[in-house]
Amino acid sequence: MTGQARWLHARVLDTLGPAITGGQYPPGSVLLTDELSQEFEVSRSVMREAVRVLESMHLVESRRRVGVTVLPTEEWNVYDPQVIRWRLAGADRPRQLRSLTVLRSAVEPAAAGLAAHHATAEQCAALTECAIGMVAHSRGQRLEGYLLHDIEFHRTILKASGNEMFARLGDVVAEVLAGRTHHRVMFEDPDPAAVTLHVKVAEAVRERDAARAEELTRRITIGALDELNVLAP
Amino acid sequence: MTGQARWLHARVLDTLGPAITGGQYPPGSVLLTDELSQEFEVSRSVMREAVRVLESMHLVESRRRVGVTVLPTEEWNVYDPQVIRWRLAGADRPRQLRSLTVLRSAVEPAAAGLAAHHATAEQCAALTECAIGMVAHSRGQRLEGYLLHDIEFHRTILKASGNEMFARLGDVVAEVLAGRTHHRVMFEDPDPAAVTLHVKVAEAVRERDAARAEELTRRITIGALDELNVLAP
DNA sequence: GTGACTTAAAAGTCATACTTATTGCGGTCG
């Protein structure tokens, strides 16, 4: 996903970010810029830029004569896609997946309702196509293909809502869906009920039935929550 | 709110950030680090740190031999509290308030439902106190006092939900409520119906009635949306 | 024990020299 970052400060962040969100430096820990720059074998300027980025994510706070202090979890910018990725890669992935799924279950039904009003003809077509793709990949251990269509489906709904805040959650939902798929027993086909629901949502949006789109999407997200409760009670 | 920032790079951001989100440098514009550092009379290192922060917010992208390019709006980290503040201070404040209010109307009812399950005794007490405070300040042009209790009420609900993603929206909601109050005709008292609803939500949470808390909160947010539609149709 | 003074540690700032990637130009060859 991130791949070998081009810039030094980004490469430092690839290590330091996950280390902080992963609890390797618990809140209250003090880091020293000079020490870190030696440890990572980069210049102070590079390390300072990395610290600035961490600071803008409210992961750390830099104070004179003290150092760089790791902030308590409540301060973190947990909506920052980078922070989300770091945390999903870490130890408290299950906890993270749960809170994100709860967020989904609040947002996506509302987004679907709005999408029924605002979706363009192209978006309606895209939804139908995604749903068809999901049906086509719903049997025979073709989870990767299924996942791609699933992600695109939800992304399209969020975008078609016409609300910028909803649209920006597309990446988050993609991470959640990918995380779920990749940590499930891989020979298990997706729930047929969920597939049907997606097809019906596409239908409801196309027919401008907001209430139905919202209700059907709610059932999808409730299903996702139930699944989590079964896997990690 | 921000007040004279201690660090130079932060002072640069206080000007440059709003300039970008405000459309003064439209997407595609190219900035040069050297020029900027002269313009702001800071060293290149300071300007580079500022650019790194903007980059981490996905407002700009830095490329060798080209410069610092302003990214299209869809790329921006619109959940970053700083970005939200910058945009609320700018020209498209109404548009921004609307999309945030829609987000509220999706999230807050769900949060209230969860709060009914998870709120501690202290949080229940705080909610009741806030509601009482709102009632007490609901007449006679005491909007500032009303606002403070209103903000605290919603912050408490979001926190009491027990979901970290919801909790982190407390600041956003605070900004929205403040923005709404400060741009309304100031001699108008708050809607009595809204006040009553808050009292009832506090009651429902205390009595662990999730469905009622959710429904009542939904009415509050629908009211907020209606209000927006009246003021800016 | 309290308060004022001193000190030292760490981040912040600045200037400069140097490296590296990339774009765009210009020239050559097909």
Next chain:
DNA sequence: CGACCGCAATAAGTATGACTTTTAAGTCAC
């Protein structure tokens, strides 16, 4: 005339050293 290749100009990236500022913490006198 167009396509391709290589060169040079440019702007960001990196490294380093000198200096400033803030502030925690220790010390000394009262």
